[in-house]
Amino acid sequence: MSPLRAAVAALLALLLAACMPSRKDIREAVADARAQQDTAIACDRADHCALASPLRELGDAALDASTPQAPRHHVALLENGPDALLARINLIRAARRSIDVQSFIYAQDDAGFFVLGELLGAARRGVKVRVLLDQLFSVDDVKLLAGLARAHVNFELRLYNPTFGEAQTGPVQFVAGIVCCFFRFNQRMHNKLLLVDGAVGVTGGRNYQNRYFDWDPEYNYRDRDILVAGPAAAQMQDSFDAFWRHQRSVPVAALRDVRRWVERDEGDGAAMDAPRLTDAARILDLSAQADNAALVAQRIGPVFDVGPVEYVSDLPNKAFESNTDAERDLTRRLQTLFLGARERIVLQTPYLVFSGTAQDHFRDLQERDPPPRVIVSTNSLASTDAFPVYALSHKYKRRYLREFGFEIHEYKPFPASAPIDVASTGALGREVANSVPYNALKSSGSGGRERDPSRYATESQRRFGAGSGPGRNVDPGPLPLERAGVRVGMHAKSIVIDDALALVGTHNFDPRSDKLNTESAVIVHDRAFAEALAANILHDTLPENAWTIARRPRPPVLSGVNYSLGKVFEALPLFDFWPFRYATSWEIKPGCAPLRIDDPGFEACYEPVGDFPEVDVPLKSIYTRVLTAFGAGLAPIL
Incomplete structure (x- = not known):
């Protein structure tokens, strides 16, 4: 400094x-x-x-x-x-x-x-x-x-x-x-x-x-x-x-x-x-x-x-202006874990925005022969309550797919099988609850x-006597959708590495968690536990629960020019106005089994459903583009 x-x-x-x-x-x-x-x-x-x-x-x-x-x-x-x-x-x-x-x-x-x-x-x-x-x-x-x-x-x-x-x-x-x-x-x-x-x-x-x-x-x-x-x-x-x-x-x-x-x-x-x-x-x-x-x-x-189990926590004096890594114990531990991966990383996070250091680590992983798979479960625009953060993740989808090798699955607002107890929400008995398609866990009685x-x-x-009601709203809330129901947003923060090591904690694997907020996590060194956690995360990536993110269908002409110009604008911290984004959301077709996006049969079994499926906001692409054009500098604090 x-x-x-x-x-x-x-x-x-x-x-x-x-x-x-x-x-x-x-x-x-x-x-x-x-x-x-x-x-x-x-x-x-x-x-x-x-x-x-x-x-x-x-x-x-x-x-x-x-x-x-x-x-x-x-x-x-x-x-x-x-x-x-x-x-x-x-x-x-x-x-x-x-x-x-x-x-x-x-x-x-x-x-x-x-x-x-x-x-x-x-x-x-x-x-x-x-x-x-x-x-x-x-x-x-x-x-x-x-x-x-x-x-x-x-x-x-x-x-x-x-x-x-x-x-x-x-x-x-x-x-x-x-x-x-x-x-x-x-x-x-x-x-x-x-x-x-x-x-x-x-x-x-x-x-x-x-x-x-x-x-x-x-x-x-x-x-x-x-x-x-x-x-x-x-x-x-x-x-x-x-x-x-x-x-x-x-x-x-x-x-x-x-x-x-x-x-x-x-x-x-x-x-x-x-x-x-x-x-x-x-x-x-x-x-x-x-x-x-x-x-x-x-x-x-x-x-x-x-x-062995570790509890890792940042120290209470962690702050950006301290300009030291001494307070960021968890962030440093995460970097070590990522770089130690050999076969597969299963990552679940609400916010798919990474610090520069984290992006460098993912690039390093992709340079290995062979690189480890990186499977990501995160929010869609329809499920998140943090629209600005999603807009920034949308800006870098090409980088995530092409340079980091991510396999991204964005959570649906009405997943078919989620660990949500609809009976507990208080919505049952209302008309809005009739459209909820969850196979919810059953209540165990009184x-x-x-x-x-x-x-x-x-x-x-x-x-304790006091209390003046439900308290203030601590977030702006999710965007309106095309249909009603009890919605779900991803908030879990977990990693499984090589089906042998598991982490569950508070760290969102984003710049704010790296630099500003104090965070904590539990690291479990046990294969059976890691496999169980990986299974839970992978369940959230199933086609009935999430959209798959992949390259949009290539235009019949000037495909290479479109890609190159999109990459140039993506690198700009401001004025990212290129309208044709690299990636979009895909939905599996009836009768097909889930496939990886690099499978030759992917486009035969999946169909594109647009960048922001289910979101009911006029000019939603324009709003998102404004944030991607001018909001890249906000990534460290969002």
Whole structure:
């Protein structure tokens, strides 16, 4: 970094730091909130009345079977949204000593309030609960946060990298953060982790919001978590502790807007509002299931007994302006993994945009004889909720296919067989649900005692009281489609290399994940587990679930000229106006078996269906072209 850039970066950092609470302010604010906290403990047992759980027991079993030279782990894939939520609730209730939660998004909706109520319930029975959320896309209800700051002595909440020292970021503050301190403002904590007793952890793509657990009636994510029990949980603990202690993690009581509310409402906890739940009966049903040990074990599915497992996380000070690789542990580890591939890489990511370094690595792989296959599962424009990012990936399709050798499959918004539980979305019974073609996983029933739905709201109010509704919308949402239904967007982030090594985590394999956001992942060195994960990803690439991306039919004349001009314009950071793109989407014909795009019979068994099938937006090609023409420079931050 040049001296001038370093000086400017330091000045901007000082400007932002000047808006943050001082250490003295933090100590005073925390002390003021602590004086109002509930100190009652509801359980006097040594295990704090922990629920007997088959998932929590996996941690003890793995630790007992491990030695420093030969670690043993139990790992399980959480592919289904309600099951992923079920596992979290069961583990929270099974905690004996501690619960640590880390998340990028925490929404004020049914899923968010459900988990929050369980965390506060654990704190009241004597478990130490720490919650660390990225400030920009998490709870911004100041009244709720003030209530949480003084909820219980065993419950602590911190926000990472708060803008100007406040919990709420309004439009003016948002713009000011970009203008004042662009890279500091854009550096977010993208880690996701639930860690129980330092023995069992859950991480992966899911945040705390309805759409990550199949609880949204219109749009849900096809996502993935991994449950890890064993010695690798100690690495999770070290990572969480590093973030928790970092100066960017600010106790919520010390944020200026929250502190004002605490001081204004001192001693008046009854002023908090009850949460607005859209489907209390659904919460009660899953709550009852979480108490049923046999059902939980059945719903979680196969548990793999494996050897070495790594938890790799970036450090909390990772930022573009640091100009160092020391904070980017996961990115460096990913580069090593990619370059170690020999036969096949199976990659699943929501966003097919790569940093320059990653592109160089893929070129290096293609220069080998023979090169490894690279199979990619990603979003289509119809399934994504990040239109600008898709536009940039569309710009580079020729490069991906020709230079990197990718086999790209773009997820359909209505896949025929997806791990989405339509019954959980709340859309059944509505006309819109009739067109959903999923072979959804079947519900397993209540699995436990029934409860009165009206009672849950009363319990929630007693536990944490606050909440003004579903919270703000944290993304612009997907584009309109030609038909209705409960849509699905790809959000899973996973890699399988040579069917021997598997990675599940938060890293999107894009420039923002490389340079700005902090990320984490679990790496499992086990062939059986890797093959199972690869099978799940490859299932998402089947023709009924995804469109295949291949070169569009060649024009009858001037094919070479069209290709050459398209390549030239693709290289331009601006003014990429060439209208004829190299690749398009293809649909398999009835009666044909899936083929690779380099198979001589491909065009006989597939037909082109356009660049953006199913999207119902006038002039959609023009909108996309504007972004490809002028938006290439935005790739590092999208």
